[in-house]
Amino acid sequence: MSPNVADPKASAPRNPKVAIVGAGSVGATIAYASVIRGVAKHIVLYDVDAAKTRAEELDLNHGIQFVEMARIEGSSDVAICAGADVVVVTAGAKQKPGQSRIDLAQANCAILKTIVPAIVELAPGAILLLVTNPVDVMTYAALKLSGFPPRRVFGSGTVLDSSRLRFLIARRLDVAVQNVHAYIAGEHGDSEVALWGSATAGGVPLEDWDAPGRAKLRARDRTEIHASVKNAAYEIIRGKGATNYAIGLATARILEAVLHDENSVLPVSSLLDGYRGIRDVCLSVPCVLNRRGVEAHLPVPLAPAEEEALKVSAETVRGVVRGLGF
Ligand code: NAD
Numbered sequence: 001m002s003p004n005v006a007d008p009k010a011s012a013p014r015n016p017k018v019a020i021v022g023a024g025s026v027g028a029t030i031a032y033a034s035v036i037r038g039v040a041k042h043i044v045l046y047d048v049d050a051a052k053t054r055a056e057e058l059d060l061n062h063g064i065q066f067v068e069m070a071r072i073e074g075s076s077d078v079a080i081c082a083g084a085d086v087v088v089v090t091a092g093a094k095q096k097p098g099q100s101r102i103d104l105a106q107a108n109c110a111i112l113k114t115i116v117p118a119i120v121e122l123a124p125g126a127i128l129l130l131v132t133n134p135v136d137v138m139t140y141a142a143l144k145l146s147g148f149p150p151r152r153v154f155g156s157g158t159v160l161d162s163s164r165l166r167f168l169i170a171r172r173l174d175v176a177v178q179n180v181h182a183y184i185a186g187e188h189g190d191s192e193v194a195l196w197g198s199a200t201a202g203g204v205p206l207e208d209w210d211a212p213g214r215a216k217l218r219a220r221d222r223t224e225i226h227a228s229v230k231n232a233a234y235e236i237i238r239g240k241g242a243t244n245y246a247i248g249l250a251t252a253r254i255l256e257a258v259l260h261d262e263n264s265v266l267p268v269s270s271l272l273d274g275y276r277g278i279r280d281v282c283l284s285v286p287c288v289l290n291r292r293g294v295e296a297h298l299p300v301p302l303a304p305a306e307e308e309a310l311k312v313s314a315e316t317v318r319g320v321v322r323g324l325g326f
Contacts, residue, residue, distance in 0.1 A: 015040070015041035015042045015071075016040050016041070016042065016085040016086070016259045017040070017042040017043075017044065017083060017084045017085050017086075018034065018039070018040040018042070018043045018044070018084065018085065018086050018087075018088065018255060018259075019043075019044045019045075019046060019080070019081035019084035019086070019087045019088070019119075019123065019126075020043065020044070020045050020046070020087075020088045020090060021046050021047075021078075021081065021087060021088065021089045021090065021091045021115055021119070022046075022047055022089065022090035022091030022092065022132070023045040023046070023047035023049070023052055023053045023056045023074060024047070024052075024090065024091075024094070024242075025094070025241075025242040025244040026090040026094075026131060026242070026243075026244055026247055026248065026251075027045060027047070027056075027088070027090040027091075028045070028056045028060075028244075029244040029245060029247070029248030030088060030090065030131070030247070030248045030251045030252060030255075031043050031045060031056070031060055031072065032060060032248060033245075033248040033249045033251070033252035034251075034252040034255055035060060035063070035064070035067055035068075035070055035072065036067055036252075037252050037253075037256060038067065038068040038070075039252050039255045039256045039259060040070065040255065040259060041068075041069070041070050041071060042070065042071045043060075043070060043071070043072050043073075044072070044073045044074065044075070044080045044081060044084070045057060045072075045073070045074040045075075045080075046074070046075055046076070046077070046078055046080050046081055047074070047076060047091070048076055048091075049076070050075075050076035053074040053075060053076055054074060056074060057072060057073060057074030060072045078115070078118045078119075078122065079122065081118075081119060081122050081123055082122040082123060083122070083123055084119075084122075084123040084126050085123075085125075085126060085127065085259070086126060086127045086128075086129055086255060086258060086259065087119050087123055087126045087127070087128050087129070088129045088131060088251060088255070089112070089115065089128065089129070089130050089131060089132050089138070089142065090131045090132055091111055091115060091132060092104065092107065092108035092111045092112075092132040092133070092138075093107045093108055094133070094237075094242055095133065095233065095234075095237055096237075097234075097237055097238050098234075100189065100190060101133040101134040101135070101188065101189045101190075101233075102134045102137070102189060102190075102316075102320055104132075104133050104134060105134050105137050105320050105323070105324060106324065108132050108133065108134075108138060109137070109138070109141050109324050111132075112132070112138060112141050112142060112145065113141075113145060116128075116141075116142055116145040116146050117145065119146070120145075120146050120147070120148070126152070127152045127153075127154075127258060127293050128142050128146060128148060128152060128153045128154075129154060129155070129156065129251070129254060129255070129258075130142055130153070130154070130155040130156070130269075131155070131156045131247065131251055133188070133189075134187075134188070134189060134317075134320065135155040135156055135157060135188045135269055136155060136157065136187050136188060136189075136269045136281075136282045136283055136284070136317045137282075137317060137320050137321050137324070138155065139153060139154060139155035139157075139269045139270070139271075139282040140271070140281065140282040140317075140321050140326060141321070141324065141326055143271060143282065144326050149293075150270060150271040150273075150294070151270075151292060151293035151294045151295070152292075152293045153270070153271075153293075154268045154269055154270040154282075154287075154293065154294050155188070155268060155269035155270070155282065155284075156188070156247065156250060156251055156254060156268065156269070157188050157267055157268045157269030157270075157283075157284030158183070158184040158185060158186070158188050158192060158267045158269070158284035159250045159251075159253070159254060159266050159267055159268060159284075160188070160246055160247050160250045161184035161188060161192055161229055161230075161232075162182065162183050162184045162267050163177075163246060163250060164184075164228075164229045164232050164246070165182050165183075165184050165194060165225065165226075165229045166180040166181075166182055168225045168228055168229065169182055169199070169201065169206065169217070169225060170201075172215055172217060172221060172225065173201055173209065173211070173214050173215060173217065174214055174215065175201050175202060175214070179201055179202045180199075180200075180201045181198075181199065181200045181201075182194070182195065182196070182198075182199035182200070182206065183195045183198070183199075183267050183285075183286055183300065184229060184267065184284070185267060185283070185284055185285050185286075185300075185306075185310055185313075186283055186284060186309065186310050186313030186314070187283060187284075187313045187316055187317050188269065188284065189316075190230060190316075191309075191312060191313040191316040191317075192229075192230060192284075192313065193306055193309040193310050193313055194222070194225075194226040194229070195300060195302065195306055196222055196303075196306075197301055197302065197303040197306060198300050198301050198302075253266070254266055254268060254289065257289040257290070258289055258290065258291060258293070259291065261290045261291035262289065262290060263288050263289070263290045263295065264288070264289055264290075265286050265287065265288055265289075265298060266286070266287060266289050267284040267285060267286050267287065268284060268287050268289065268294065269282045269283055269284045270282055270284075270287060270294045270297070272285070272297065272314070275297050275299075276302065276307055276310060276311075277311070278310065278311060278314045280318070281314045281317050281318045281321065282317070283310070283313060283314055283317060285297050285298065285300065285310075286298040286300055
């Protein structure tokens with residue numbers, strides 16, 4: 001082609017590539033939710049279990065006719081992740097009934113130590129999105145193992161816990177969940193903190209909620225709701241062995257915020273460096289997310305008890321991280 005004739009392919013923007021490491025319940029559901037939401041045109045699955053990866057690749061591809069066109073590939077060779085824009089890590093052991101997320105730290109960190117160096121080599125410009133539990137610990141480990149800038153390494157954090165919180169508040173108040181704004185901050189786990197002081201429904205602070213014909217939200221209700229959020233995963237795992245649909249949708253939403261360069265506010269887990277005096281630990285607080293990753297941590301108003309609980313949560317996660325030698 002003459003150099004004066006524009007090559008449409010040369011100027012066309014490349015389709016973003018999402019690599020999902022781990023094609024288990026969570027990884028496959030993230031792929032499914034992402035395909036249905038049209039999050040990315042090119043999704044690859046990498047898992048050491050070749051037969052499972054091939055099965056998920058086939059099953060996902062057989063549904064493409066019914067959604068936006070996308071290319072889905074699977075492999076047991078990590079090279080399939082080459083050039084990915086975002087690498088979602090879901091590989092690892094999951095909780096067994098009664099096990100806490102922190103109980104998984106040692107085994108899943110060992111897996112991370114094999115995966116991260118390969119990803120750094122194959123996709124040096126990627127954003128790393130950790131989902132494997134305990135997610136705050138894994139995010140910190142991936143940050144250190146990769147050497148990537150902190151904005152490019154974050155975890156799904158309490159995006160899922162916050163959606164569980166919003167669902168329970170919405171049901172109690174009988175309003176649509178989309179009209180509830182409330183965050184869980186801190187660890188994605190037992191020390192997580194419900195930020196009631198900044199929670200609103202339809203613009204009404206929840207602490208003042210007194211809508212005609214609607215239930216009130218008393219201190220006892222708030223305690224019960226927070227306990228239900230914390231124990232949700234335990235209940236689901238007892239009943240069906242894994243949680244997958246909500247984390248699939250939550251992760252697809254995070255991917256969308258990043259790949260569509262939205263500046264959306266989501267409570268992902270990322271390195272805090274002086275947030276309310278908290279340093280050198282990955283935890284969730286509401287963050288602005290865009291194509292570059294975590295753009296800013298929002299200074300949400302915290303009641304004194306919330307700030308104290310966030311510091312306790314930071315210490316919990318830091319203790320596990322130090323125990324792993326980071
Ligand atoms: P799963 O057992 O169904 O899948 C895990 C997959 O990882 C398996 O297919 C396995 O073959 C693969 N794997 C193991 N080692 C690997 C390696 N070195 N390279 C590539 N693949 C490897 O488990 P699941 O239910 O999909 O859960 C996965 C993880 O996600 C768990 O740690 C779970 O606790 C976590 N999780 C996190 C959240 C969250 O909110 N962050 C929610 C649900 C589950």
